[in-house]
Amino acid sequence: MEDIKNTIGIIAISLTFFGYIPYIRDTLKGKTKPHIYSWFIWASIGAIAFALQLSGGAGIGGFVTLTAVIIACIIFILGLRSGKKDITKFDTLCLVFALLALLIWIFAKQPVFSAVLLTAIEVVAFIPTIRKSWNNPHSETLSFYLMNTLRFTLAIIALQNYSILTTLYPAVWLLGNGAFSIILIVRRKQLANSKINEYVRL
Numbered sequence: 001m002e003d004i005k006n007t008i009g010i011i012a013i014s015l016t017f018f019g020y021i022p023y024i025r026d027t028l029k030g031k032t033k034p035h036i037y038s039w040f041i042w043a044s045i046g047a048i049a050f051a052l053q054l055s056g057g058a059g060i061g062g063f064v065t066l067t068a069v070i071i072a073c074i075i076f077i078l079g080l081r082s083g084k085k086d087i088t089k090f091d092t093l094c095l096v097f098a099l100l101a102l103l104i105w106i107f108a109k110q111p112v113f114s115a116v117l118l119t120a121i122e123v124v125a126f127i128p129t130i131r132k133s134w135n136n137p138h139s140e141t142l143s144f145y146l147m148n149t150l151r152f153t154l155a156i157i158a159l160q161n162y163s164i165l166t167t168l169y170p171a172v173w174l175l176g177n178g179a180f181s182i183i184l185i186v187r188r189k190q191l192a193n194s195k196i197n198e199y200v201r202l
Helices: 002-029 036-055 059-082 089-107 111-135 142-158 164-201
Strands: none
Touching (some): 059 142, 059 164
16 A cells, blocks of 8 residues: 555656646746745745644655645746736735744644644635736646646545644645636636627627
């Protein structure tokens, strides 16, 4: 069983690299506009989440998180050059809330509480990206989030030990990426239909 989990974990790590290729390519082309607030928090919190997973005995399944953290740092750097610039006060409020929660985590001594808090911070960090993508659903790479949904599913299967420490982070991101994929699909269809209706009226 352990060999099977290791194989699944390796597949999930590979999917992480392959899944980010279209996103990085589209970012370099200027098609995808990553929100730098979101990616900064995801890279920072993801590193801590990986440490918690490792301490909880996640095994190779936890290294999917580490791989994502490394690439998230790359996307954050790219985003500083070509990322989304329409940062609102609400986006800044989300960033401040996330940083305050991170300070609370530093003084927290309970690993389970830390895992819950860190996951909540990452969800808050998703809000600026959701807001931006609701207005412009083509500013994100849909295939990337679909691939993430698959790799987080595999990451959960590959875990050597199941607990809140090891499972909460990938489980929330499995749901988050799946839901965000649906949002992008629905909004793109809505905008396409709106353009068709506008053309018909003309």
